[in-house]
Amino acid sequence: MSPERRRGSVFIGAVLLLQLALPISYYAEGRTFDERFAWRMFSPVRVTHCSVAWAEGASRRRVNVSADVHQVWYSLMKRARSGVVEGYAKRRCELLRARGDAVPEVYVQVRCQHPDGEVRDVFPPAKNWCAE
């Protein structure tokens, strides 16, 4: 095989590996709600409805996400996108620390109604995301 074809083969192999590994990892890791890179067009997960409620501080005062960041992030939280929930929790924790809160507390409840009709929380609602 010529060096040019060998280089081409390496690239083809890498693309194929990645394009098979990414969707397979979705199923292997049981990510459920994070369907990126898995080619799950019009999946049942996509039409699952979730509600989102953020609270912070010992008094658990409500956080108005839409008054803080762009609506698109709220929509992604309603699709239980874990990376976005984690990123936003981090932001709120940093904000509370910057305001002088020594023991910041941030909680989120993402509650989804699954196709079987059962309503389940995606993340433990009692978890303080700043405690990690």
Next chain:
Amino acid sequence: MSRWERFWFENGVLRVRLATFRVAFFGPLAFDMWMLMFVHAPRYGAGGFNVAHFPWLDALLPVPSAALSGAIYLVGGFLAFRVALGAVTRLSLYLLTAIYGLVYFWSQADSYQHHYLIALLLLLSCFLPLEGLPGVDGEPEELMGPDGAPEVKSWAARLIYVEVSIVYFFTAVTKTSGDWLNGWALNRIIHTDFMREFLSWMGGVTGTGELGGYAITGWTIMLWQFFVATAFLFPKLRPLACITGPMFHILVEVIDLKIGWFSYYMIALYYILLFPDRWFLALARPVGALLQPLRPIATWLRTPGPTDPTTAWMAAAAVGMVSGAAVWQWLPAAGGTSIALVVGLLAGAAVAPWPRPAPHGYGRALAQLLGVAAMLVSLHGSGALYDYHRFWGGDLKRRGELESAAAHYESANRLAPEGEPARFRALGGIYERLGRRDDARVAYEEAARRRPDDKAVRAALSRLR
């Protein structure tokens, strides 16, 4: 020769297929970037928040900004337009792939799967033999190669077939779940009345119950997608796939799933990739005959630019300045000056006699000016600039940044298409909250003029009198 080598490296693809791909994929991509993607630029970095598609990108890159992402979409569209015309193809394609990939992976604010597919197709296109095809930098005879063959070998073309097959395979796998096959998911996806009535009727006729029609459709789609995944790999199955594929995607459009131009891209891919060679050539011939009267213009465009270096540099400067000045003058968007500068530089460089004289100088110059004109006309004509400012204003208003929100609503109102109610009522509300009563009254009066039946506006006006 191994089977691997034969499969990938001995694969021939019609040159006319590649030329069609260049026009039918990159042309619409340019307009998609200008008219649809650009509109959503304000979501990038709003409120200083972002989550990239990969955590390591968050660590590597700052929070993106609306101005930068907007600039990437506009400049990216300009580059895609040049690729479609076959002007400075290779460099434009590399730049486009880099900036499109950057803006897509930078933020989960764009999670459209077809935008991810576009990023992949762009990457694979970088390895397609797109040079020398008919276009600004090509020759009309080059649908046949230098050896007279209609085909050219391309492993990248083969990889595009395999990539699309992988996409269909996994999307079919998604649909093997019980919630898809029993019709539950389809029932929640389809909202158009006539389609719902049809599926209910189908359930009744087949005696399969309320969700029966949805379940039958769900099974059909799943099986069909497995078939299409196979057809992209096996040429004998392609005739059936290239007929049923566009029908499926037209249906997706009819039931209004709000997925941007995804259906268009897929229909184009069906035609470009799956139409059997004989059909493709049969269709290409009459198209070629229709274009025959344009041959003298094409010949003139292919004449080399000025050979004298001073004149050539002056021509390049003129093209760059005209392009940049047009963008600067008619692009009321964040970062407009920088965008004008970049477009001007790209346009000038395409014509500049460096590192060697530009081939087909007149054609290249015209391609740059056409690109700029297409960008500005599509931005203004489609209402994209209006949407861009009103979406931005809406977000700022929600987040309490009233002064900036007012500025964007003012821009939106200036750009509102005729007959639109625009954002005068919302602007009046913001002015009120800012204590600018006179401005609020003027805005409300304009809102009342545009929508005389708006009770909220009348109430606001009486409140201010």
